[in-house]
Amino acid sequence: MTGSRKLLIFGGMAFAAFGMLYGLQYALFVEHQTLDHMGGSLAQSFSAAASRNLEQSQAALQQYGETKYDYVRQVDAHSHWIGLAMLMIVLGVIFERVNFSEGIRQLVAFSLLAGSALFPLAVILQTYHHGAAVLRALAVVGSALVIAALAATAWGFARPLK
Amino acid sequence: MPTIPRPMQDSASFAPVKSARGSSGFATGFEQMSARRLYIFGGIALIAVGLLFGEIFAVFILHQNAARQGEALVAASRAVAAGNAAAVNEVFASLGNLLEDRGTKVDAHVHMIDAGYLALLLALVQPYIALSRQTKKSLAVLFIAGGVLLPVGIFLIHYVGLTGSPFAAIGWASVLADSAGALLIFVLIVQAWGFWKYLRSRQLSEPELPGFELPDEDSMPRRALLTGGTILVLLGFLHGAYYAGTLLYEHERMETAILQRMINAATARNLDAAATEVNNFGGLAGARAVNIAAHSHIIEFGLLAMLLAFAQPFVFLSEKWKRRWVKLLLGGSVILPVFVLLELRLGLLAGGIADIGGLMVIVALLGMLVGILRYAGGLDAAERDAAEDAR
Numbered sequence: 267m268t269g270s271r272k273l274l275i276f277g278g279m280a281f282a283a284f285g286m287l288y289g290l291q292y293a294l295f296v297e298h299q300t301l302d303h304m305g306g307s308l309a310q311s312f313s314a315a316a317s318r319n320l321e322q323s324q325a326a327l328q329q330y331g332e333t334k335y336d337y338v339r340q341v342d343a344h345s346h347w348i349g350l351a352m353l354m355i356v357l358g359v360i361f362e363r364v365n366f367s368e369g370i371r372q373l374v375a376f377s378l379l380a381g382s383a384l385f386p387l388a389v390i391l392q393t394y395h396h397g398a399a400v401l402r403a404l405a406v407v408g409s410a411l412v413i414a415a416l417a418a419t420a421w422g423f424a425r426p427l428k
Numbered sequence: 429m430p431t432i433p434r435p436m437q438d439s440a441s442f443a444p445v446k447s448a449r450g451s452s453g454f455a456t457g458f459e460q461m462s463a464r465r466l467y468i469f470g471g472i473a474l475i476a477v478g479l480l481f482g483e484i485f486a487v488f489i490l491h492q493n494a495a496r497q498g499e500a501l502v503a504a505s506r507a508v509a510a511g512n513a514a515a516v517n518e519v520f521a522s523l524g525n526l527l528e529d530r531g532t533k534v535d536a537h538v539h540m541i542d543a544g545y546l547a548l549l550l551a552l553v554q555p556y557i558a559l560s561r562q563t564k565k566s567l568a569v570l571f572i573a574g575g576v577l578l579p580v581g582i583f584l585i586h587y588v589g590l591t592g593s594p595f596a597a598i599g600w601a602s603v604l605a606d607s608a609g610a611l612l613i614f615v616l617i618v619q620a621w622g623f624w625k626y627l628r629s630r631q632l633s634e635p636e637l638p639g640f641e642l643p644d645e646d647s648m649p650r651r652a653l654l655t656g657g658t659i660l661v662l663l664g665f666l667h668g669a670y671y672a673g674t675l676l677y678e679h680e681r682m683e684t685a686i687l688q689r690m691i692n693a694a695t696a697r698n699l700d701a702a703a704t705e706v707n708n709f710g711g712l713a714g715a716r717a718v719n720i721a722a723h724s725h726i727i728e729f730g731l732l733a734m735l736l737a738f739a740q741p742f743v744f745l746s747e748k749w750k751r752r753w754v755k756l757l758l759g760g761s762v763i764l765p766v767f768v769l770l771e772l773r774l775g776l777l778a779g780g781i782a783d784i785g786g787l788m789v790i791v792a793l794l795g796m797l798v799g800i801l802r803y804a805g806g807l808d809a810a811e812r813d814a815a816e817d818a819r
Contacts, residue, residue, distance in 0.1 A: 309520035
């Protein structure tokens with residue numbers, strides 16, 4: 267088995283297990299509380315408005331927005347880690363058919379591995395630093411690495427065998 | 429490096445007869461109740477049932493649920509205008525219920541399909557899992573059981589709630605779902621360990637099993653599935669990057685802004701303006717939902733197409749029928765996400781066409797499953813004949 271395939275299959279299995287573990291701990295310890303908090307904040311915002319306490323209403327609405335921002339990113343990171351892991355394993359199985367030299371295949375595999383690690387990680391880190399430009403840039407770099415690797419793979423599949 | 433199975437003729441004309449341990453490497457990798465067979469049957473069944481559940485949800489629950497959410501927000505605005513905080517809390521209790529109803533059904537749909545994908549993936553890598561045959565079979569049974577119980581548990585969360593639960597926020601259905609998730613993780617970790625053992629020793633636990641290299645045969649169904657699948661995944665990534673780069677943050681800002689305007693209008697007892705904002709909120713929720721659904725479905729269908737390329741040698745159908753199923757699958761894989769996106773412009777017409785696209789994928793999947801069942805049946809019959817001959 268070539269190095270590029272090992273990288274993709276083993277990396278993919280590791281990411282899948284990690285993504286699931288992350289999702290499990292989130293579901294067990296964080297998700298229910300977050301959903302309660304999110305719904306509670308929105309209800310409190312309307313309830314405070316009914317009591318004509320507009321300051322409290324606005325604060326609760328802001329809290330709702332921030333909690334939802336975190337929730338969306340946590341779920342996105344979990345699903346993207348597992349999704350990218352599955353893609354890596356599938357591509358690992360057929361990577362011999364990517365018609366490039368093994369050196370280039372390793373580069374493409376590494377790009378996919380790095381992007382698959384970096385993109386969800388940067389998304390999760392955004393929950394600690396809302397709107398941080400560096401983290402948004404890291405997420406863009408991660409997704410660009412995945413897209414470039416996939417485009418190269420598609421090109422490699424399309425190249426006729428010599 | 430393990431032996432690469434020698435090229436074989438197209439499976440349309442390759443009958444799984446003569447001997448259960450016949451000349452084809454794929455036959456030996458697909459013996460009765462082997463781990464690989466369990467993963468392939470279980471995986472395709474999980475995907476088909478998950479897709480069917482999604483179709484039923486989209487047709488009978490999704491839009492009705494969204495309409496009820498809108499009605500709840502209008503009621504909340506009226507309660508705010510009337511200065512009735514208790515009524516607001518009542519409305520939000522029912523809104524939370526609606527959101528949980530919708531969320532658990534979406535999660536059940538997604539997790540069932542994903543478990544199916546993972547099962548197909550595990551079928552592929554079985555030859556390189558350096559564990560005993562019996563252990564691999566047991567792991568396959570555990571995985572399929574986890575793949576069924578996880579979405580069932582998620583589905584039941586809304587109905588079971590906290591009934592009889594000793595926990596503050598987690599009900600028994602959540603416990604079932606989480607336990608099933610832990611089971612899947614356990615199986616995956618053991619599989620990774622088995623793969624690690626293989627990498628260290630280079631010893632296959634079942635040397636007679638073929639590797640997972642594709643035969644050199646270049647059939648149209650397999651080529652179309654591989655190329656089409658890669659293109660679908662790439663399109664999905666590009667759409668996701670576009671959405672995240674241009675719309676995601678704007679939509680997040682818009683959501684709180686719309687809610688703020690809704691509250692302000694209700695506080696000022698301007699119920700018409702509040703109702704307009706409820707409509708805007710619904711429109712925004714719809715825009716987000718269709719973009720995310722299109723992004724995830726096109727990638728999932730791409731992966732599915734690539735995975736099914738590996739299952740083609742097991743599809744015991746004529747070349748003509750294999751081509752038909754592949755065309756139907758790829759057609760549906762394009763139609764569903766494209767028309768989901770068009771729902772914002774064309775409304776329910778596009779939704780209906782998207783549902784037909786989903787149905788096309790399900791029918792193609794079931795067609796291939798029938799082919800695989802025929803293949804397995806042929807192998808089992810040959811195995812029985814061989815055993816009788818030996819007697």
